[in-house]
Structures are given as structure tokens and as C-alpha cells.
Amino acid sequence: MKETNNVEQRPRTSLSKGARRNQILRRITVVGVIAAVITAAFAGYCLHRERVEEKQKAEELRKEKQDKKEAAKVKSKPETAEQKLERIRKQATEHGYPKNVIELLDKNVETVDFVADYEKKKDKPYADTIGKDLSQGGIPELLQWDERWGYAPYGTSIVAASGCGPTCMAMVAAGLNQDASITPAKVAAYGTEHGYVDEENNTYWRFMDEAGANWNLNSTAGLLSEEQVALELSQGHPIICSVGPGDFTKIGHFIVLTGYENGNVKVNDPFSIKNSKATWVFANIKDQIKAMWVFSKK
Structure with missing residues (x-):
């Protein structure tokens, strides 16, 4: 009659499940850390963008105030005939007006408005x-x-x-x-x-x-x-x-x-x-x- 081995064998699956659980927990932790890093980075980017936009708005407001100040100066100090002549000459040159049109300014300053309106009225x-x-x-x-x-x-x-x-x-x-x-x-x-x-x-x-x-x-x-x-x-x-x-x-x-x-x-x-x-x-x-x-x- 054979003798049976009465030593109780422990199931191997219980250890495998524990290891798997730990592995899952580690992965969850890693994913959580990554998500936290991404969230923090995104929040930082948004904050940076908001600050940049705030600076841009502040700069625009500053320029707008400066423009208003300059406009107020012009109103308080009218443009002289000489200043107008040079402004129109510069405008005509920059816009590529014909040479014979620009030369009118040298021949007779009375033509200044005609030259100024050239681009707007030449085809009417x-x-x-x-x-x-x-x-x-x-x-x-x-x-x-x-x-x-x-x-x-x-x-x-x-x-x-x-x-x-x-x-x-x-x-x-x-x-x-x-x-x-x-x-x-x-x-x-x-x-x-x-x-x-x-x-x-x-x-x-x-x-x-x-x-x-x-x-x-x-x-x-x-x-x-x-x-x-x-x-x-x-x-x-x-x-x-x-x-x-x-x-x-x-x-x-x-x-x-x-x-x-x-x-x-x-x-x-x-x-x-x-x-x-x-x-x-x-x-x-x-x-x-x-x-x-x-x-x-x-």
C-alpha cells in the first residue's frame, strides 16, 4: 500500500495575484504622476499665456493713450503749411505717385490738396x-x-x-x-x-x-x-x-x-x-x- 504525501501544497495563483495588484498600483501611480505633471504644465502655460495677453493689452492701452495725447497735441497745435507740404510729399513718394504729380508741389504749393487727393480721386x-x-x-x-x-x-x-x-x-x-x-x-x-x-x-x-x-x-x-x-x-x-x-x-x-x-x-x-x-x-x-x-x- 502506497503512502500518500500529506504535506499541503499552497496554491501558486495567490502570489501571482498579489504581484499583479502591486504592478497595477505602480502603473496607476505613474499615470497619476504623469497626469499631474501634464496638468501642472498646462496650468503653467495657461498662466503664462494670460500674463502675455495682459501685457499685450497693457501695451495696447499705453499706445492708445499715447496716440490720444499726440492727437490732442495736433489739435492744440495746428499743422503748418510747410509741415503739410512735407507730409503730402512723403505720402506721395511712399505711395508711388507719378513723378509729374509730385513735381506739382515744387512748382506751386497751392496744388497740395490736389496731390494729397490723387490716389482717392484719380479714377473718379x-x-x-x-x-x-x-x-x-x-x-x-x-x-x-x-x-x-x-x-x-x-x-x-x-x-x-x-x-x-x-x-x-x-x-x-x-x-x-x-x-x-x-x-x-x-x-x-x-x-x-x-x-x-x-x-x-x-x-x-x-x-x-x-x-x-x-x-x-x-x-x-x-x-x-x-x-x-x-x-x-x-x-x-x-x-x-x-x-x-x-x-x-x-x-x-x-x-x-x-x-x-x-x-x-x-x-x-x-x-x-x-x-x-x-x-x-x-x-x-x-x-x-x-x-x-x-x-x-x-
Whole structure:
């Protein structure tokens, strides 16, 4: 008869379960630590971001206050004409305005607003009439850089920069015909279309000889004495003059004589308000005149 081993054998599975439990606990602990680290890092990031945003807001508020202070200074101390001129010149240069537009500032400071508005208004429709500038029975004073038509093309340039000739013709034609629909832009378009402007955008003298007929005008060319000037103007015949370097230009220019009294002539200068408001002694400007055209209604 065999003897049986009565020694009780302990189950091996109980030890394995304990080890597994410990392993799970360790893993849970590790995961918890990692989660805590991530949470702390995220919280730190959020706190850092909030601080950065607070600093940015504080900086924006500081700049806003500074801008308000600067604006208040400007209001309390108005911009001088010289400061405005330089500001517009800088603006025009930075925005890449055409050279002939920027050069207007050097030729006549009166053009500063025209240059300032170039980008905003250059593509807008041009005025269809000269409006209230047409006075009953008189020759209107028109400016080539008037924003109503100064941005209009003339040759490869614009009326403001090169259109003294068409603007003078517009003054004469509108005045003699008492027709407000004759504008510098329309006359410039006619001049360009019919080849009266050269490659440098100067107006040929033959424009003054021939173009007036399009507006039912007679044109008589020739240099006149002071007595002849006085007589023609007294009869209501305006005189367009081509002038050389002197009081009106450094190179060449067209002006209109519209009146005469006691040796003085009234000049409509299409490029200068100041010149148009001044009284000119004919004897002082006659040597600057290179050609004259007397206009009358047909």
C-alpha cells in the first residue's frame, strides 16, 4: 500500500495575484504622476499665456493713450503749411505717385490738396460742366489742377501737370460761348485726339490757331502792342499768350489776358490762383510773351 504525501501544497495563483495588484498600483501611480505633471504644465502655460495677453493689452492701452495725447497735441497745435507740404510729399513718394504729380508741389504749393487727393480721386468721373465758374458775359477763371478735371489725361500726362493750353482754351471757349459744358478735360481730350500735344506733353502752338474753330471761334495770331491789346480786350476779345521763363513759368506756359485798365492787364493763369488775383503791369510782362492769339465768336 502506497503512502500518500500529506504535506499541503499552497496554491501558486495567490502570489501571482498579489504581484499583479502591486504592478497595477505602480502603473496607476505613474499615470497619476504623469497626469499631474501634464496638468501642472498646462496650468503653467495657461498662466503664462494670460500674463502675455495682459501685457499685450497693457501695451495696447499705453499706445492708445499715447496716440490720444499726440492727437490732442495736433489739435492744440495746428499743422503748418510747410509741415503739410512735407507730409503730402512723403505720402506721395511712399505711395508711388507719378513723378509729374509730385513735381506739382515744387512748382506751386497751392496744388497740395490736389496731390494729397490723387490716389482717392484719380479714377473718379470728371465734371461734365464748369458749373458756377461761368459768369454772365465774362471769361471764367479755371485751374488746370482743379480736382473736377485735373486728373483727366492729356497726352501721356494729366491736365493738372501739362494742360495749361487746353485749360486756357476752355476758359475762352466757355466764356465766349457762355457754355458751361466746355471743360478743360473735354478740351484736353480733343487736343490729344487731334494730335495737338507732342511727345513731352507740350501743346503745339497750332492748337491755338486751329482748335478754336471746334467751338465756333475765330483765332488771330500775332504779337500785339499795348494799344492793340487794350483795344481787343475792350471789345471783349480774350487773348491767349504763350509765355517763356519769368513771372509765370520756368520753361513755358499759356495764360489768358481778359481785361485792361490804365496799363494793367487782368491775367487768368490756369496754374496759379495767386497770379490770377494779382494785377499785372503789361509793360512788365510783355517781354515774356512769345506769341499771342486773339479770340472772338464767329
